[in-house]
Amino acid sequence: MPSLKDVELKISAVKKTKQITKAMNMVATSRLRGAQNNMENFRPYAGKFAEVLGSLAEKAGDEASPLLIPRENARKIHIVLCTSDRGLCGGFNVNLIHKAQAFMQEKAADGVSFSFTNFGKKGRDWCRNNNQERVSEHLGIVGSKIGFNVASTEGRKLVEAFLADTYDEVYVVYAEFFGMGKQVPVLKQMLPIPPIVTEEAELDADTPYLAEHICEPSAENLLSDLLPRNVYVQLFSALLETSTSEHAARMAAMDNATKACNDMLEDLTLMYNKARQTAITAELMDIVGGAEALNG
Amino acid sequence: MAQNIKLEVVTPEKAVVDEEAKIVVAPGSLGEFGVLSGHTTFLTTLKTGIIRYTDANDQEHFVFVSGGFAEALPDKVTVLAESAERRRDIDLARAKAAIERAEKRLAAQRQKESLDFTRARAALERALQRLNLAETR
Numbered sequence: 119m120p121s122l123k124d125v126e127l128k129i130s131a132v133k134k135t136k137q138i139t140k141a142m143n144m145v146a147t148s149r150l151r152g153a154q155n156n157m158e159n160f161r162p163y164a165g166k167f168a169e170v171l172g173s174l175a176e177k178a179g180d181e182a183s184p185l186l187i188p189r190e191n192a193r194k195i196h197i198v199l200c201t202s203d204r205g206l207c208g209g210f211n212v213n214l215i216h217k218a219q220a221f222m223q224e225k226a227a228d229g230v231s232f233s234f235t236n237f238g239k240k241g242r243d244w245c246r247n248n249n250q251e252r253v254s255e256h257l258g259i260v261g262s263k264i265g266f267n268v269a270s271t272e273g274r275k276l277v278e279a280f281l282a283d284t285y286d287e288v289y290v291v292y293a294e295f296f297g298m299g300k301q302v303p304v305l306k307q308m309l310p311i312p313p314i315v316t317e318e319a320e321l322d323a324d325t326p327y328l329a330e331h332i333c334e335p336s337a338e339n340l341l342s343d344l345l346p347r348n349v350y351v352q353l354f355s356a357l358l359e360t361s362t363s364e365h366a367a368r369m370a371a372m373d374n375a376t377k378a379c380n381d382m383l384e385d386l387t388l389m390y391n392k393a394r395q396t397a398i399t400a401e402l403m404d405i406v407g408g409a410e411a412l413n414g
Numbered sequence: 415m416a417q418n419i420k421l422e423v424v425t426p427e428k429a430v431v432d433e434e435a436k437i438v439v440a441p442g443s444l445g446e447f448g449v450l451s452g453h454t455t456f457l458t459t460l461k462t463g464i465i466r467y468t469d470a471n472d473q474e475h476f477v478f479v480s481g482g483f484a485e486a487l488p489d490k491v492t493v494l495a496e497s498a499e500r501r502r503d504i505d506l507a508r509a510k511a512a513i514e515r516a517e518k519r520l521a522a523q524r525q526k527e528s529l530d531f532t533r534a535r536a537a538l539e540r541a542l543q544r545l546n547l548a549e550t551r
Contacts, residue, residue: 156427159426159427159428159429162422162424163425164426166485170457170483170485174457266426266497267497269426332455332457333456334456334457335443335458335459340457340459340483344483347496350496
């Protein structure tokens with residue numbers, strides 16, 4: 119049986135932990151709101167962009183740009199790994215890294231080399247510990263306010279490296295936000311850009327009328343101007359999704375931790391009361407024993 | 415017939431303009447173009463520059479855009495840009511600092527043709543346009 123003092127200390131420790139987890143939960147909640155707002159603001163742009171791109175791609179054909187042409191025998195694969203900077207968000211980062219690892223195992227044939235761009239400290243640390251080739255890293259971006267210029271600067275580098283044959287394929291790993299309780303790690307091919315036709319089929323459903331545009335300059339030129347931008351847009355959206363997911367994951371993790379603290383407090387209080395009762399009983403026995411001895 | 419046309423300017427970060435306009439003049443990459451209601455469907459990339467439009471109350475407005483493209487439909491103009499600011503939102507100090515920075519870089523890079531050179535030139539262009547617009551009030 120632990121002593122009264124021990125239990126008391128333990129209770130106060132758990133209470134303090136609970137205070138922290140509760141505060142972190144509330145911070146994550148308010149940050150999540152901000153992140154969702156950012157996603158909301160991005161939606162009109164993304165929607166319109168996909169629509170225009172779809173109608174142009176249809177016009178210009180599949181081979182209008184080198185960014186569209188798949189390469190046989192891809193040997194140099196680049197992965198953009200989006201994770202959070204900070205932990206205490208459950209299995210969030212681990213899941214993302216597992217996703218990347220599984221993909222690497224799948225592709226790990228002879229002579230395939232991997233390189234990484236890291237958004238977020240956790241993914242960077244993993245790459246560093248596993249001696250992966252790291253091309254660039256960006257900390258302090260996921261989870262805070264993300265500017266589009268971050269995505270376009272990094273996206274431009276990816277496109278340039280792809281055109282210079284430094285990479286054969288570029289993928290992005292990020293956490294897609296499906297709702298408060300559901301964030302799914304997703305792997306998506308960024309370069310070469312997968313055929314855009316499927317996106318357009320979806321669009322046709324909700325926009326029955328797709329205008330035949332007069333294009334200036336030609337549709338091909340426009341497309342080759344827009345395709346790199348499509349990469350930036352994808353990257354930006356991946357970063358927004360990851361940020362939002364991070365906050366949601368942290369909220370859930372902190373909620374669980376607070377609940378666990380409550381359970382522990384209950385058990386500990388019970389134990390404390392028992393210990394106190396035992397002490398009182400023992401003291402009483404002493405007094406009664408002493409009195410008996412005097413009377414005897 | 416003075417029918418109005420809807421103008422939307424959106425960036426990935428927010429919607430900058432969502433308004434009725436009488437006329438919209440935008441800097442297309444092959445030349446400036448004006449759009450009135452009933453314009454044929456039209457798609458073009460935009461230069462770094464200034465979109466001018468007159469709202470329903472004959473008030474003239476100016477919006478800086480960079481890295482964008484525009485779609486004109488008979489009743490609507492949509493501009494998608496990487497960055498866009500209304501004139502009153504331009505950060506003058508930032509633009510001036512950007513000019514200085516870009517000029518310094520240009521001077522340093524003049525000898526060797528490089529990517530930084532084109533990037534610095536683009537940055538200079540953006541900053542100059544912002545400054546131009548902000549100072550013509």
